Amino acid sequence: MLQFETKVDVNKLKGKDFLTLLDFSSDEVFYLLELASKMKKEQKEGIISNVLQGKSLGMIFENASTRTRVSFEVGMTQLGGHALFLSPRDLQIGRGEPISDTARALSRYVDAIMIRTNSHEKVEELANYSTVPVINALTDYYHPCQGLADLLTIYEHKGTFEGIKVVYVGDGNNVAHSLIIGAAKVGMDISVASPSGYEVDPDIVQKAQEVAALTGSNITITNDPIEAVTDADIIYTDVWASMGYEAEQKDREAAFAPYQVNRELVSYAKDDYIFLHCLPAHRGEEVTADIIDSPHSVVFDEAENRLHVQKAVLATLIK
Incomplete structure (x- = not known):
């Protein structure tokens, strides 16, 4: 607990x-x-x-x-x-x-x-x-409820937020925004890699940076997924076309293809990295099956x- x-x-x-x-x-x-x-322990x-x-x-x-x-x-x-x-x-x-x-x-x-x-x-x-x-x-x-669940899952598997690097790869959406804020609140380092034109909202990043200045969190925004994932403890992704953007699916598939979380990309992370996804996931798009279904994946702990x-x-x- x-x-x-x-x-x-x-x-x-x-x-x-x-x-x-x-x-x-x-x-x-x-x-x-x-x-x-505490509630989780009591329920179990x-x-x-x-x-x-x-x-x-x-x-x-x-x-x-x-x-x-x-x-x-x-x-x-x-x-x-x-x-x-x-x-x-x-x-x-x-x-x-x-x-x-x-x-x-x-x-x-x-x-x-x-x-x-x-x-x-x-x-x-x-x-x-x-x-x-x-x-x-x-x-x-x-998506603040998801953000809290992400933080709880990270702490359960890593035992600390101090010195932990979480990396979000993909669309700069609501999940990314709440993850950035959550990381800043607990003093955890975070890097976000998105294609040009699909980055996280700069105003939200600025607000998170103000929090990070107090907690010691480091926030990095980049277009380079390899730079972001290097030495990552946590790798996180989400669907390329969230609800409301389904009409952009084909354009997004082209833009996000280099950002797929696959065996090559995760090779730059630490050996004991864990994989997160808020679900539902599209295997073969934002993440390959061999990653989301691997022992590194804790997506169902995260969902619970x-x-x-x-x-x-x-x-x-x-x-």
Whole structure:
């Protein structure tokens, strides 16, 4: 079980929104990781928690999901609460109701709202009008729950963040953004290699650099995948065409071909590197089967950890 020296007033986190890891201090990130690790250990030991007994989570999904939906629903159940799945077909949002009205109405029914949508502005508006915590389960700019799961997985397999180099190879998307911020929060070095025109958002990198200046993290942005992967402890990639970019698939295949995580590329990493992927994965595109299905791959540990970090977030934020 993870244990960190943190000083966190948990009461101040009650009722807080979880929109991006930038909104949480390094100590608060460490606290959530420690709580997630504790909850994971207790779940494996069959210890039942009712910390959210009688509480309800409204889950708004505007695009498809496997891991997010299942992990949040199961997480609420394991904590004694209840989750409600809400698709656009179930909500008046799909018929033009303002997000502000949806936020104010749902706040009268549930104890927290989780949303998965392509627009980060929509999540911010929802949080602005909601009187209960809003949790970002994925937007076009951020994926903070995935970022926490990545950090937990890295620590479980490496035992530290100090001196660890994580490398992200591929599209500069929401997963990359949250990984950069998460690495900066815990003082871990990170390199990101993307093709020209597909780099991470410079404003987000600047915000992460400000955090890194306090924690000692080194952030490197490059177009050279070999430079990035050299001496890597962690290699991470994601699909080349995220949801919303499917029409660009062919163009992206051409641009990203040199960034495929394959046997040649990983030869530049440390011998004991681990491989991460947020899933779903396209074997033969962003990663070859012999890498994602190798002993170096811990992608299903990573997927499981979504459950535990989200339980930690829910238990911490819901009053």
